[in-house]
Amino acid sequence: MRKGSYSVTATVYANGQEFTKSTTVTVAANHPSYQEYLLDAMVMYNDFGETTLVPMAVDQSDGGATLEIVNNPDNSLYPNRSAHCALFTKYNAQWANAYTKLPDGYRFDLTLQPVFKVLVYGKAGDKVLLKLENTDRGGNAWQTGTADLIYTIQEDNKWEIAEFNFTGVSAGWDWTGDIFTNDVTTDPNFNKDFYNVVRIMVNPGDNSGTFSVYLDDLAGPHVEGLK
Template sequence: MTFENTSDVEGIVVWNFGNGSRGKGESASAEYPFAGTYNISMTLYAEGGSATKQYSLVVEEDDLSLLEHPMYTALTGGAENVDGKTWVFDQYNPGHFGVGPVDDVAPVWWAAGPNDKLESSLYTQTFTFKQVGVELDWNNNGYVYTNGAGLDGLAAMGYTNSVVPPDGDFDVEFSPADSYNFSLNTTDSVLTLTDGAFMGHYTGSSTYEIITLTETEMYLKVRSSAEPGNGWWYRFVPEELNVAPVIPLKEVPLVEDFEGDDLSVVFATEAMGDFTAAGYQNPAPVPINPSSKVYLYQKKAGEFYSNISFVADGYKFDLSEQNQITLKVYMPSYNDYSTENNVAGSWIANKVLQSSIAVKLQNDDLGGNAWSTQTEILMTELEKDKWLELTFDFSGVADREDYNKILIQFGTEGHDGGGIFFFDDFTFHN
């Protein structure tokens, strides 16, 4: 059913269709598959203020043909699937949870990596949609997830018990109702949950724009009421498809001397200085490293956590067969190793640039939490103005099967002092 604004006054029109869904614009559509009386309201916001017009819409008979749309079948499994279809966050794939400007088309500010919110309540949420009765069963093991703005909104409704999970933000005690209903506007691709239900992450809204809805994926966007101007994106998959991918263990030797144009080991950079580059002229082409080209590593002034890293493509490191990392390093004496710098927090004891290098093994699948399960070997007080060959022995964690990332940090992390360092002849071997 289509609704039209017939007023001559210019402004913004907002609709409440009385079936749990809302709309915006001079005209908007809603669907009413079930008989009943629906209280419709249209609010016009103009320069002189706002005005609301209300009336009751009586639907005499059920029109279950509206439920035969492919979107209903994809969401619920169809009318013959009486137990409904259960959806969960697509936790093992990147981009299943993210935030960006409300009118953007993607979560450009931040998007979760695989299992990025593993230690929160986000992945405990399950949503079972049933076509018969357009019913939603929501289970959450007693908690929902939100940020600071959402925490205030939940507290205003009486949900005040919260904890800070290791993944940050807040898990808030919340018990869903035994069941909810939902409406699916197939014309405008909008999913609306009744009675204040939401998809496990509280933003103050129960209305979701459907970006994709197929048998195997549901990708939604919600306009946050708790933080106007922010949009949140969620990707869900059927519960039975939410399976951790099987990633093989491999022994793949890595060797790079930075002499050629085509590198076999390419390091990604994070918060590095502009001078950082592979294939830089060797500042001291003498034994033990007479090669012409090396890697220049610039720890950027003003950054607490400059680093470079390599991530294995499609496999995990077989550390039972390969657990040694060797490289040559050069620590220039012209760096400022004495000035105390700003630090990331009170937990950082060292405030000065160090003649040091740390090599870390991490699980990149944890995204921003990759550090939380890392193994680090740090070598400090290294001799300056001389090429040194160092070997980092990770045989002590040869039984670990989750690592697929090598991260390198010069100068010691946590302070914002800058410096120049060099390394060469990187090898990951047995």
């Protein structure tokens, strides 16, 4: 029904044996009877407790990192009264990150709502980075990733709302020979049916030790068709 690229696996059982084949099927256009439904609002991707629209994982390609679901270190005050949250920790790694990847066939739409939010709790002065990428590029995903948006934690051990607005944010790099833009929210190459990954880092580029940040209530643009 929906256009996009989907992973498909077929399994056949014959003569007591199992044969499996996987491939990618690309649907070029929506079915004529399909009606797109996109809200001009934010939705909750993951509250690490009751709501998991899209799971979060850890990328430790350049060093050690962990992601755990833990008890909320302080659920006594607004803005976070929930029982559980996530704890992301990196060990002597520059770019290790926690990431959320949309299911096959789904992409972020930045045309109506370009803001992502996440609750953070950590050490004052630590920097939390959030960026978008397209995993279709594999190891070259960085080439068309958004410019880094960074929130600096204001107080020790207090929940804060980190907001990342992609209005006017650039993406891609002209020296790679690929597409690039000065604003991902207005460029049709980037603002719809392109990005499918959110990456979150703590103190990006710093591999001098162990750094941790608690995360909760990751939210962003409504994803058309995802429920």
